[in-house]
Amino acid sequence: MRLKKVKDADNIVNASKYVIKNPYEYKGQYNTLFNNNNPISIEIGMGKGDFIIGMAMKYPNVNFIGIEMFSSVLVRAVQKLEELKLDNLYLINMDASDIDDVFDREIDTIYLNFSDPWPKNRHAKRRLTSKLFLEKYDLIFKDEKKIFQKTDNIDLFAYSIESLSNYGYVLKNVTMDLYKNEPEDNVRTEYEKRFIEKNTKICRLEAYKR
Numbered sequence: 001m002r003l004k005k006v007k008d009a010d011n012i013v014n015a016s017k018y019v020i021k022n023p024y025e026y027k028g029q030y031n032t033l034f035n036n037n038n039p040i041s042i043e044i045g046m047g048k049g050d051f052i053i054g055m056a057m058k059y060p061n062v063n064f065i066g067i068e069m070f071s072s073v074l075v076r077a078v079q080k081l082e083e084l085k086l087d088n089l090y091l092i093n094m095d096a097s098d099i100d101d102v103f104d105r106e107i108d109t110i111y112l113n114f115s116d117p118w119p120k121n122r123h124a125k126r127r128l129t130s131k132l133f134l135e136k137y138d139l140i141f142k143d144e145k146k147i148f149q150k151t152d153n154i155d156l157f158a159y160s161i162e163s164l165s166n167y168g169y170v171l172k173n174v175t176m177d178l179y180k181n182e183p184e185d186n187v188r189t190e191y192e193k194r195f196i197e198k199n200t201k202i203c204r205l206e207a208y209k210r
């Protein structure tokens with residue numbers, strides 16, 4: 001992702017009440033942050049936030065947490081949120097490698113949208129559907145494990161299908177052309193909107209594990 005320099009991104013992110021400053025403190029008790037027991041869904045690598053903000057607006061009875069490692073990107077979502085004032089969405093500025101130190105058996109669904117593909121074999125562990133990450137996700141899911149992925153990258157999609165299946169996930173609603181029949185409830189991400197303009201095909205899957 002090309003990063004535009006955003007003046008004072010760190011300061012804006014750190015000053016926002018929508019950004020959780022010490023996410024480790026809430027481990028196992030994120031329901032207290034939201035003040036309710038609604039399910040909690042997360043998006044890892046949320047970028048500028050179009051998807052997670054859209055989801056939070058569409059589903060007020062679900063709690064959402066967006067995770068993004070670069071403050072220079074996250075700041076765009078913060079700026080949008082300050083105007084919208086949603087009470088079912090918080091953001092965390094961190095690398096998802098630490099995800100199992102931040103959540104404990106309290107997550108309902110994980111969304112992975114247009115994740116970095118890490119094409120080189122030696123970087124395969126960094127893919128967000130690698131066994132290393134799936135093991136971490138096991139520790140944060142509450143009940144049934146649900147991972148929903150969208151990507152334009154065929155190689156990452158094929159890798160994810162194999163990795164998720166090998167790990168015991170059952171795949172449903174797998175498509176290599178989401179826009180052949182776009183579901184009514186599809187919420188478009190920032191990257192997705194760009195790909196649609198270029199007529200790039202979008203792959204999507206749902207993965208479930210008990």
Ligand SMILES: C[S@@+](CC[C@H](N)C(=O)[O-])C[C@H]1O[C@@H](n2cnc3c(N)ncnc32)[C@H](O)[C@@H]1O
Nearest residue numbers: 045046047068069094095096113114189190191
């Ligand atoms: C290609 S962008 C997609 C952004 C957004 N999901 C979308 O679809 O528009 C991938 C984003 O994931 C973030 N990212 C990649 N690896 C991450 C990680 N391990 N932890 C947190 N964020 C990560 C990147 O910084 C980048 O903003």
